[in-house]
Amino acid sequence: MPSELHPYAVLIRPIITEKSTILAGQDKYVFEVDPRANKAQIKEAVQLAFNVRVADVNTINMKGKPRRFGRRVVHRPNWKKAIVTLVPGDKIELFEGV
Incomplete structure (x- = not known):
């Protein structure tokens, strides 16, 4: 069982891409989230934030x-991605007009 994460520690950043902008028109928003977070914690974090x-x-x-650095x-x-409907x-006004 994952340790209890604080709701504000679950969401790392929103993902702003062409595909995520199209999804925003369908009331779906994309976030990078903590890999230890489960769906219930992600839901609570988005509702609270x-x-x-x-x-x-x-x-x-x-x-x-x-990624290559010369021969190395x-x-x-x-990382973990969450698509929130x-x-x-x-x-979510953060995504509007981006």
Whole structure:
């Protein structure tokens, strides 16, 4: 069982890409989250931070990509992505107009 994370420590940063901007039109928002966080903790953190109602949370464990420095190959760290679906009518203003 993962240790109890503070709700503000769960969300690391929003992911702003072309695909995530399209998803925002469907009331879905993408965040990088703490790899130890579960779906219930992510839901609580988004509701607390943005004062919205969360309908669903999907999570993806992203594998770190290899990076080359000359002959040496190192890997970026693995990270976790969460796609949060809001109740229709709710919006996160942070993403609007980006």
